[in-house]
Amino acid sequence: MKQLSGLDSAFLDLEDDHQFLHVSQLLILQRPDDPDFAPYPAWRRQLADRLHQLEPLRRRLVPVPFGLDHPYWIEDPDFDLDFHVRHSAVPPPGSDDDLDELVGRLVAAPMDRDHPLWVSHVIEGLAPEEEGGAERFAILTMIHHSTIDGAAGADLLELMLDDVPDAEPPAHAGQWRAEEPPSTAQVLARAAANGVRRPARGLLLAARAGQEVARASRNPAVIDLADRVRGSLRGPLGSLLNAGRERDPDQDVPRLPPLVAPPTPFNRPVSRYRRFAHRALPLAEVKAVGKHADATINDVVVALCAGGLRRWLLGRGELPDAPLTAMIPVSLREGDEDEVWTNRVSATVAALPTDVDGPLARLHAAHDALRVAKQVFAALPGDLTPDAAGLGVPATVTAVSRALSRWSSVTPAPFNTVVSNVPGPREPLWLGGARMTHYIPVSAIADPVGLNITVQSYVDQLDIGLLGCAGLLPDLPDLADAVAEEFPALRAAVEGTEDTEE
Template identity: 80%
Template structure:
């Protein structure tokens, strides 16, 4: 039995009748022959690997009255057939039909009486293709852990044999009410002391970012009092922070756009792909990273799309950029270790090269701001409140977002994916498309994932706010063509 972290619980508390916090992966595969049957092959593969797929076996145990964060247990009533489902797209079975089905499938909450995941095998696609859409609740894994989990679900060769421990795992007996209440009482005693330390650490970082001498002195004094025996106990297992000079927080304010409104429960999805080698080459020629190129493409695509609608703001849009806090040394692999920073998108700049330079500068600044502010404390801070309190905060934020602009316009994420091919039985996976989540006030998410030789782009939006999401996806791809041509022209001799 393992307790959810505070950040894990936040993703449970944030859900309501129209906000769903599962993250998904859309895999597009190629049939190896006409007789291959995708559904039984995928179900068999999961059954053989379920012993190493811990997040897929465990379900929630709630603490009475919301006095503490829930627990995970290995589900004694686990039923693989409940989770693995069979779907199909209508003719002609192209990417448009697939995207429409994915948008409908992700627009539903998870059943909390079962482990929080489902996987749809989707047939009916053209060109001998089939797809697998796997949805896992964000309380169980973050993006990086989800990518690791998917690699365990798939095979690394077309002729892999069954694992030696195939299907062997042990279920757990649910704890008694008295047991979880006793644990809640112990955790309630620990929270205030931990909160004091985190407040001091956060205050020090914020003060240094603002360059306020008085605030710096006060935060240093408070934190200094926690560097003795008490600090040693509260910081057990943690390294000290670097107290070096830190940069100033940039004043970024998000302008209003068509997708910065309360969302409905309906979703629109679109995916596109770019050759990874070409993206890398363009970035290298321009002295930019893949992250720079991704942000430039999003900024340019949004600029063109908003201009066509006559709704381009004068000020640049801003994006939340998720930041993984994983070091590789975590004791618990299947949990959330993620924070974020905010960067300006180059939607106000004219020309693809200018937008690429703007993206590079914005990301450099965002990295410095993240180092200055206590963003890495987010998982620990989230654990200070009880579910009762975090639910109240989540509901308050939801109501606030319906009347007040969010601090950013959309989420933009770039996740490095597998570099070697993966398989379902003998069927090779051709694309690995991310499908993320949206929330009130932030009705657009663009997530990019690399896989072997492809850069797969997944856009998710509220269907009522962005009914023409496919046009925005096309605009992002068109921006790459403009950038590639501009970089090539800039390198030609005069």
């Protein structure tokens, strides 16, 4: 029996009837030549043989009465693989757009908390990627965010699949031991013990946070951010705090995100319905563009998202004058964690250069914005987020989380969108004789941020998954096209050819 961390529990607390915090993997595979190969039984058998290695798939929630403590995971004594592995199909002609529409419908549903928090759909009926090519099928696996983060999800996938075709089942295939649920008295006793220890943990964490804040006082990016906050104050208090404040208007200051995210069509309360769209870019070419411009893959990804959003918003006549802002998840994993299957993630906020004209200039602005975001994150105690989330009295934290969720639906968005780049496997993965060709991320959205753009690298592809609220973004495929179309424009600009900006 293992207890959820405070951050893991928060992903449960923030769910309601219209926002569901599971993260998903959409895998596309090529059918082998073997006429006896059947995707659904092959995938079911694959998981059954590897369940002893796949802890997040076996464990079920055990809540603590009255919310006195965070819930626990137990190895589900009533585990039923047939409940979790399901069979679906796209209608003819089986295009990628048909697949995206089905995925949008499938992810728009909550998880059943009486079972382990995951579901996997084998989706058949996909047309070949190119005329005369191999037939394809897809696997959509949805796992609740309380179970894993993005980096852990990539690790889990490598355990689900094989690194060679037609691999033999692993040793001890399917052998694992279920647990009996604890009694109410047992979980209450643990809650009481944790309640005694929680204040001491809070003092230690406060001391660590104080040290990091002290270091932040010497960080130029943090100093400028504090200066901007002070400078934005109005009224008598602002006059007092800004007394004697002088700034050189020509001073080159870091490109910090706006203090208030500008309005967009997708920064409103979300419905329970989703739209999904995916696109792919050649990873080697993305790396080459970044190398040529002395930029990282992250820089290129943020520049592409900014350029795509700029194109799309200009087309609607709704581009704000101020740059949009993005929440950038930051993995805290160092590779030596005692517990792998939990959330070790924090976040920072960066300016998206949607106000910059020209793809090369946007790339340079994205590079500067991410550099400053990293400086701010490194200086502030963001790495303490997972520990801090577990300090409050769980019932109170739950109530506050839900109140903040409701409050966020009627207040300005803290950022406009989420942009995440997750590194994936470098070598091909296999299901029997079926080779996986794409690893497409499908993330989550919540009020009032109705758009998530997540990028996943896999072998020679950079797969881009956009998830949006169906009511706010009915034309999400157009936005996906705009992001993908930004790449040839950026490549042309980097190579010195004619700029193809709008």
